[in-house]
Amino acid sequence: METDPHEESSSGVSRRSFLKLTGGAVLVGSAAGRFERLSFLSAAQGVDNPLLEYPNRDWEQVYRDLYAYDDSFTFICAPNDTHMCRLRAFRRNGVVTRIEQNYDGGNYGDPQGNRSTVAWNPRGCPKGYTLHRRVYGPYRAKYPMLRKGWKEWADDGFPSLSDDPDLRTQYRFDARGDDEFVRVTWEESEDYVARGLVAIAETYSGEEGKKRLLDKDGYEPEMLEHWEESGVRTMKFGSSLPVHGVAGKFGLFRFANTLSLLDAHVRGVDEDEAKGASDWSEYTWRGDQAPGFPFVHGLQTTEVDMNDMRHSRLVVMVGKNLVENKMPDSHWFHEIMERGGKIVSIIPEYGAPSSKSDYWIPVRAGLSDTALMLGIAKALIDRDAIDRPFLQRFTDMPLLVRLDTLQRVRADEVFEGYTNGLEPDSPSFTVHGLTEEQYEQIGDRVVYDSRSDGPKAITRDDVGAKLADAGVAPILDWRGEITLADGSTVEAATAFSMYKEHLADYDLDTVVEITDAPKDLVERLIDDIATIKPVAFHVGEGINHYFHATLHNRATYLVAMLVGSIGVPGGGVSTWAGNYKGGIFHGAPWHGPGVGGYVNEDPFHPLMDPAAGYRPAPGAKEGEPGASPIRHTIHGEDTSYWGYGDKPLIVDTPEEGRKVFTGSTHLPRPTKLIWYNNANLINQAKWVYELVKNVNPKVDMIVDQQIEWTGSAEFADVIVPVNSWMEMQTTELAGSCSNPFLQLWKGESTHSTTRATTWRCSRAWPVRSPPRRGTSASRTTTPSPTSRRSTSTGYSTPRSRQRGTRAPTSSMGSTANPVARSSSTAATRGSRSSSRFRTTCPSTPTPDACTGTSTSPRPSISGRT
Numbered sequence: 001m002e003t004d005p006h007e008e009s010s011s012g013v014s015r016r017s018f019l020k021l022t023g024g025a026v027l028v029g030s031a032a033g034r035f036e037r038l039s040f041l042s043a044a045q046g047v048d049n050p051l052l053e054y055p056n057r058d059w060e061q062v063y064r065d066l067y068a069y070d071d072s073f074t075f076i077c078a079p080n081d082t083h084m085c086r087l088r089a090f091r092r093n094g095v096v097t098r099i100e101q102n103y104d105g106g107n108y109g110d111p112q113g114n115r116s117t118v119a120w121n122p123r124g125c126p127k128g129y130t131l132h133r134r135v136y137g138p139y140r141a142k143y144p145m146l147r148k149g150w151k152e153w154a155d156d157g158f159p160s161l162s163d164d165p166d167l168r169t170q171y172r173f174d175a176r177g178d179d180e181f182v183r184v185t186w187e188e189s190e191d192y193v194a195r196g197l198v199a200i201a202e203t204y205s206g207e208e209g210k211k212r213l214l215d216k217d218g219y220e221p222e223m224l225e226h227w228e229e230s231g232v233r234t235m236k237f238g239s240s241l242p243v244h245g246v247a248g249k250f251g252l253f254r255f256a257n258t259l260s261l262l263d264a265h266v267r268g269v270d271e272d273e274a275k276g277a278s279d280w281s282e283y284t285w286r287g288d289q290a291p292g293f294p295f296v297h298g299l300q301t302t303e304v305d306m307n308d309m310r311h312s313r314l315v316v317m318v319g320k321n322l323v324e325n326k327m328p329d330s331h332w333f334h335e336i337m338e339r340g341g342k343i344v345s346i347i348p349e350y351g352a353p354s355s356k357s358d359y360w361i362p363v364r365a366g367l368s369d370t371a372l373m374l375g376i377a378k379a380l381i382d383r384d385a386i387d388r389p390f391l392q393r394f395t396d397m398p399l400l401v402r403l404d405t406l407q408r409v410r411a412d413e414v415f416e417g418y419t420n421g422l423e424p425d426s427p428s429f430t431v432h433g434l435t436e437e438q439y440e441q442i443g444d445r446v447v448y449d450s451r452s453d454g455p456k457a458i459t460r461d462d463v464g465a466k467l468a469d470a471g472v473a474p475i476l477d478w479r480g481e482i483t484l485a486d487g488s489t490v491e492a493a494t495a496f497s498m499y500k501e502h503l504a505d506y507d508l509d510t511v512v513e514i515t516d517a518p519k520d521l522v523e524r525l526i527d528d529i530a531t532i533k534p535v536a537f538h539v540g541e542g543i544n545h546y547f548h549a550t551l552h553n554r555a556t557y558l559v560a561m562l563v564g565s566i567g568v569p570g571g572g573v574s575t576w577a578g579n580y581k582g583g584i585f586h587g588a589p590w591h592g593p594g595v596g597g598y599v600n601e602d603p604f605h606p607l608m609d610p611a612a613g614y615r616p617a618p619g620a621k622e623g624e625p626g627a628s629p630i631r632h633t634i635h636g637e638d639t640s641y642w643g644y645g646d647k648p649l650i651v652d653t654p655e656e657g658r659k660v661f662t663g664s665t666h667l668p669r670p671t672k673l674i675w676y677n678n679a680n681l682i683n684q685a686k687w688v689y690e691l692v693k694n695v696n697p698k699v700d701m702i703v704d705q706q707i708e709w710t711g712s713a714e715f716a717d718v719i720v721p722v723n724s725w726m727e728m729q730t731t732e733l734a735g736s737c738s739n740p741f742l743q744l745w746k747g748e749s750t751h752s753t754t755r756a757t758t759w760r761c762s763r764a765w766p767v768r769s770p771p772r773r774g775t776s777a778s779r780t781t782t783p784s785p786t787s788r789r790s791t792s793t794g795y796s797t798p799r800s801r802q803r804g805t806r807a808p809t810s811s812m813g814s815t816a817n818p819v820a821r822s823s824s825t826a827a828t829r830g831s832r833s834s835s836r837f838r839t840t841c842p843s844t845p846t847p848d849a850c851t852g853t854s855t856s857p858r859p860s861i862s863g864r865t
Contacts, residue, residue, distance in 0.1 A: 068092065073748040074102050075726040076734060077128035079244035079678070083328040084736035084743055085123040089132065089726055091748075096132040096726070100124070108741055119307060120739070125327035131726060139709045141721035144189035145181040149173070150701070150717035154192050158199035161700060162212035174697040176715040193718055196701045197235070197259070200672050201266040203700075204231035217698055219670040220647055222660055226635055227669050230275040232263040234672035238280030238639055240679035243582040245725070246733045249678055250599055252705075253279045253634065258603040260633035271604040276633030278669055280676070285639035286684070287545040289578035292553025300583070303574030304536075305740050306332045311570030314532040316344045316525070318369055318556060319540030323352040326576065329738050342532060344525055346372065346517075347540075361521045367546050368515040373555035375511030376526055378503035380562050385530035387564030391476055393464050395561050397496035398447045398474035400455065400482065404490055409482070411444035411457035416485040420444055421459045428460055433588070446482075447474035448494065455482050499558070529563060534571035541577040581735040584742060593630055602631035641668035643685055646695045671698075677705035677722065682712040723747065 044055050069090035077085045088102045105120030134140065146154075149172030153159070161167050172179045184192070204213060209231050213219050227233050237256040242249035256277035264274035283289050293301045309315065309332040322333040336343060337356070345357040346369050354360035363369045380386050391397045400409040412418040421444055428434040442460070449456035450473045462470050477500070479493040512519045529535055537556050543549055557566075557573050565571035587594035597614030601607060607614070607629055614629045641648060641662075648662035662668075674681075674696075685691055692715060696702065704716035707724050723729065728747035735742050 067098070069097065070094075073726075074745065075728075075747045076732075076743050076745045077124065077131065078725045078732070078734050079241050081125055081127050081327055082241065082244070082736060083123075083125075083326070083738050084244065084734055084741065085125070085128055085328050086743065086745075087124050087128050087131075087726075089748070096135065099129045099131055099726075116741075117307065119310065122331060123328055127327070131724065134708060135724050135726070137708070141706060141709050141713070141719060143721060144184050144186060145719040146184055146189070146192060147172070147176065147717045148180040148182050149175075150179075151182055151184075151192070154196060154199075158196065158203075160203055160212065161698075162203070162216040165216075168697050173699075174693075176696060176702075176717070177692065181719065189718065189720065193701075193703065196718075197262060197673070198266065200235065200700050201231040201259075201262050204234045204670070204672055205229060205263075205267050213670050217670065220650055222648060222650065222662075222667055223670055225664060225667045228275050230263050230267065231672070232259050232266070232275055232277050233635065233669050235259065235277040236280050236637065236639075236642065236671050236674050237277055238282065238674075238676040238679065238681075240282060240286075240676075242678075243585070244734045244736070245678070246585060246595055246598070247730065248722075248728075248732060250595055252675065252677055253599045254601070257600055257632070257634045260631070261603050264604075271631075274604075274633060276635070277673075278637045279634045280639045280642075281636055282639050282679070283578060285643055286578070288541040289580065290539055290544050290549070290553045290575040292550035292557070293573075293575075295550060295554055296557045301575065301578065301580040302572075303576065304572050306576075306738050308569060308572075309333060309336060309536065310339070312336060312341055312534060312536040313570060314342050314344070314528055314535040315538065316346065316529075316535060317353050317357070317538045317540070318346045318373075318552075319543040320538040320575075321347075321351065321353045321540065322538060323356060325541075326738065342528060344528070359521055359524065361517050361525065363515045363517050367543065367548055367552050368517075369543075370548070370552040370555050371506060371511050371514040372517060372522065373552070373559050374503055374506040375508060375522070376529060377499075377555070377558050377562055378506045379508065379526045380530060380559070381500060381503065383526075383530065386562045388476055390564030390566075391496065391561065392474050393467050394567070396445075397499070397561075398476055398494050400446045400448060400478075400492045401495055401498060402490050402492055409446040409455075409492055411446055413484055414446055414455050414482060415457060418444075418457065418485075421457065422461060426459075426461050434460075447472065448478045448480075448482075449473060450475050529559065533563070533565065534568050535560070535563065535565045536571055537573045539573060539575045541575065544575065544577065576738050578737065581737050584735055596632075597630060600630045600632045600634075602629055603633075604631065605629070635669075637668050638666065639681075642671050642674075642695065643687065643691065645687075645690060646671050646698070671695075673701045673703075674699055675701075675703040675705070676712075680706070680710045680712045682715050683710060 044050075047054060067090075069092045072088050072090045074086055074088050077083075077087050086102045086104065087099050089096045089099050091097070101122050101124040103121055105123050106116055106118030108116035108120070149170075153161075153167070153171040153173075159167060161171075161173065168174050203209060206229055209229075210224065210227075213224065213227075213234075214221055235256070237252050239249040239252045242253070256279050258276070260271070260274035260276040263269070263276070264271055267274075290301055293299065306326070306329040315333070315336055323330050326333070333343075334356070343353075343357040345354040345360045346363060347354060347360070348362055348365045350360060350362070361372075363372060396408075401407065402409055411420075420439060422428055422434075422439060428439075444457050444459050446455045446457055448454070451471065456472055456474075458467070458470065458472060458474075462472065467474070475494065476496045477494060479497045480491070481489045482492050483489050508519065508522065511517070512522060515522075537560055539553060539556055543552055546552070553573075560566050560571065560573050566573070582595070585595035587596050593600070593614050601614065612629075616628050646668070648660060648667050651659050651661065653659050660667075682688060682691070696715065701718065702716040703718040703720060704710070704713045705720040705722055706713060707722055709719070713719050724747070725732075726747045728745070731744055731746045733742070733744050
């Protein structure tokens with residue numbers, strides 16, 4: 001039998017009377033007799049240590065219950081902090097109440113039997129541990145919304161905004177952020193978006209579209225270089241860090257490729273001529289990747305995993321914050337101190353990494369530390385504190401350079417009748433993918449051999465021990481004349497010799513003057529780099545944002561090369577930023593097209609057999625429709641052009657006239673649709689006012705596909721909620737830039753404690769599904785302004801989220817606490833949740849009844865997978 005909380009307890013004082021009693025005593029000074037009734041608060045007689053024994057300990061259960069839970073599940077935190085930590089969520093009454101790490105970092109393995117180490121624990125950070133606060137928070141997007149002005153434009157038949165620019169004011173395209181939003185059903189949102197795509201494709205295709213783009217909207221004529229008569233090309237699709245969710249985030253690029261179907265329909269062209277949309281790359285836009293890395297080794301980036309820091313004896317952070325920016329993996333950094341390693345921080349301000357360092361070298365803000373690295377390189381060479389064998393065997397320092405052209409000397413220039421030396425079964429061809437055409441263009445190189453006292457040809461495979469096997473002992477520091485095959489002579493020098501000449505200007509006093517760094521600390525760093533091995537350099541994303549970051553990256557790599565601290569445990573140059581681990585999904589002739597098969601599946605001939613691979617059909621003739629399952633119809637573009645004002649770099653110069661500095665292959669198209677996910681573009685923009693006031697008013701449709709209502713949602717036309725990474729109802733696959741793990745996971749519902757009774761089939765968007773029982777396909781389920789009902793999430797819909805009202809933008813207090821539910825609301829959760837899902841499969845299906853998951857998904861907040 002339940003106890004009335006207002007009844008008196010065994011002490012004779014009820015909760016209500018206790019509050020009255022204590023409150024009165026404080027306010028009016030109650031008589032001493034009242035305190036006699038509070039004697040139960042005094043310690044029990046004869047108890048010396050209440051922590052060991054006490055007559056009544058029932059009150060402790062209250063605190064134990066705080067951590068009680070009904071069930072739990074694991075998920076990957078993707079991409080809260082880009083580290084893809086596996087966490088465990090604990091659920092009570094269908095609500096996630098807390099999140100912890102899963103303590104299983106040592107159990108990870110691969111099919112080949114390789115295992116991880118327990119040292120990867122702990123995983124996670126406060127951002128992941130508090131994810132449920134965002135899921136249940138007041139800014140969570142829960143259902144589709146349309147900007148009121150945009151909806152009116154659509155209802156009026158999408159009249160051309162280019163033909164009548166005044167319509168942009170009428171429908172408030174120039175006042176996004178100040179307009180209201182209207183709640184619609186999922187079916188309605190799909191219908192509006194689909195019709196919007198058709199309208200944009202029709203408006204900006206062909207000659208009429210060209211006139212609108214150039215004559216009426218005033219785009220630069222060069223921007224139609226890759227437009228190709230197709231309005232679909234003006235549609236831009238982007239996803240931040242798609243490697244953190246291959247199925248969902250790369251899926252938006254797949255959709256862009258599928259829109260070639262729309263182009264074929266609108267322009268009436270054959271499938272071979274159909275064009276897909278434009279896909280946005282974000283590397284230049286974000287500026288987080290190290291742009292100088294490809295200059296050094298030809299790869300997008302290359303670095304160690306975080307666990308390699310256990311081997312580092314000296315760690316030099318250049319503009320890098322391994323304490324706060326790598327929160328889940330900062331313990332690797334901290335362990336360096338425990339293992340007796342030395343830490344140096346090079347950064348203008350004294351912050352978290354500096355406080356953990358053995359010494360901090362403050363430098364002038366900007367890229368003054370480029371000069372610092374060059375000064376260190378000069379000092380190492382001058383003191384002969386360099387690893388000459390490493391430089392000779394693994395770098396291009398011994399290669400000869402013509403001083404008249406500053407080009408590397410080619411072997412066929414020096415040796416008459418020379419033929420390239422690589423064999424067909426060379427690793428360059430069989431492993432690296434080098435083609436014969438590329439090899440003809442590159443050729444072989446020349447070094448000055450100490451054994452023969454003359455020039456000698458080497459191939460790109462003559463590296464490391466193979467160089468000695470070829471009988472070559474290159475001289476590192478050489479300058480002189482060489483005789484070419486035609487009998488002429490040219491002056492040449494090794495790259496190392498040229499570096500010495502270049503570094504002559506970077507003496508210690510000059511470096512200190514440029515950087516403002518303390519001279520004694522710079523000397524100390526030079527000594528440490530020369531004597532402590534291995535040394536690891538960590539370059540920050542902030543550095544990579546600068547225009548000349550290429551030079552900074554190369555200068556840092558130069559120091560690491562000089563001391564031979566590359567390719568050894570605990571060494572190297574690392575930045576841990578960007579999307580480069582997407583390389584694990586790249587294609588190759590021996591294993592298939594990688595993620596490109598998923599993104600570029602032929603929309604005109606999709607693979608209908610689940611067991612089929614992305615390979616040409618047996619017996620198919622090349623070039624015939626459907627012969628290859630891959631049809632790449634999208635055209636890449638960098639987001640930065642939109643961020644720059646939706647235009648390429650074009651300058652009208654006084655002497656040479658109009659100059660186009662953007663390469664012809666990189667020219668952007670006009671932007672008429674922006675559809676993005678996993679990115680708050682407005683918040684991340686560098687020039688928000690320009691975009692909001694001058695660029696986006698010319699954009700006909702902006703779709704924001706996010707978990708929460710962000711600043712970008714405020715300036716969008718269509719809001720499409722998505723599930724968070726702990727609610728995903730289908731399997732997802734992801735990698736990370738800081739660890740070697742390729743992880744698959746599937747989330748859980750965060751609200752329902754019972755299996756949903758309705759299933760959803762996978763279907764091709766935007767085909768309409770059958771209307772729900774008792775409703776029409778176009779009917780809205782929005783509550784009236786005077787009534788508030790519980791949604792499938794189990795808590796009341798705030799007034800600010802109802803039709804015709806603005807979404808919350810500032811006051812979190814305007815929304816009721818979603819966790820504070822009444823028992824009646826929780827009791828009806830199961831019945832309400834099923835009403836949010838369209839019944840497109842049997843209510844009790846078998847795994848064969850649908851083309852999606854074979855397990856019953858639990859409902860999520862947004863009601864969408």
